């Protein structure tokens with residue numbers, strides 16, 4: 470195989486500016502071969518040169534898409550749980566990093582409208598947040614901040630919840646704008662709040678897939694089962710649900726918890742759950758948090774990081790062949806629009 474190339478080399482050989490290459494890459498992700506990971510850095514397959522030239526020519530001639538090509542949208546995976554404090558934010562962020570390492574352009578969207586903290590764990594100071602989007606101060610393209618290891622981060626806005634819960638329109642505005650985000654990424658991990666409040670529900674229903682985070686704690690299991698039942702009522706049968714058991718002491722404990730949850734789901738709801746793996750309890754997580762660094766960056770070879778890598782691999786293995794023209798967020802908006810024609814939303818006066 471030919472030597473993989475870094476971005477500088479691609480710039481030199483194509484004669485195109487790096488920003489333009491990055492733009493083409495994000496605009497037409499499915500045209501490129503997988504990037505190659507070496508020593509923590511992603512390199513381009515040499516075949517990418519021809520592809521960049523081809524895309525550039527198409528852009529010059531004004532014909533942007535390949536003939537017969539439809540827009541491709543990201544896989545939207547919501548990370549959720551029945552109760553708070555189970556590790557959702559850490560898992561969403563570190564999964565995004567691991568997926569990025571495996572060649573998937575990944576974005577974490579902080580949709581915990583009550584306690585937005587993805588930016589804190591990523592160590593970034595966002596210029597904008599979803600709050601600006603709601604207030605019409607910016608559009609989605611400006612919201613994507615450069616996060617660790619090349620992932621994108623869309624910061625949440627604290628205090629949206631009170632507002633979003635009363636204003637359905639604001640939530641819809643967020644979701645509508647996210648369609649643009651789906652064009653820019655391969656995978657979007659949506660970090661939600663816990664439970665089934667209005668601010669969470671929309672994101673869960675909109676997502677293509679859901680990751681349930683539970684811990685061995687008995688209340689976590691009960692709350693997760695409650696949430697699963699609530700989702701079941703929304704008739705989300707077709708949506709894959711992946712289970713991650715976090716903060717386990719031993720492998721045996723992890724297996725026990727996951728069997729209990731999945732067999733309960735099967736027996737009482739007839740619902741199949743994919744076992745996506747487990748993550749050990751490890752103080753690497755709090756040490757990393759204190760440094761405002763994701764744990765997979767702080768200690769890539771720690772047990773938690775290896776566990777997270779396995780979960781990422783599970784997700785890639787379970788990948789449904791890409792879905793041209795199928796946007797999770799626009800599908801959801803269509804659903805709502807259909808529904809709203811029968812029940813126009815009542816906007817509370819402030």
Ligand SMILES: Nc1ncnc2c1ncn2[C@@H]1O[C@H](COP(=O)(O)OP(=O)(O)O)[C@@H](O)[C@H]1O
Pocket residue numbers: 550552553554555556557558559560715716717748749750751752754755758773
């Ligand atoms: N695998 C783990 N081992 C040890 N501590 C963890 C682990 N996962 C999460 N934590 C800790 O649990 C707390 C909650 O994590 P967080 O990701 O904020 O959860 P959530 O988003 O569900 O509220 C944090 O203090 C975090 O450091």
Ligand SMILES: [Mg+2]
Pocket residue numbers: 557558559581586660
């Ligand atoms: Mg959180």
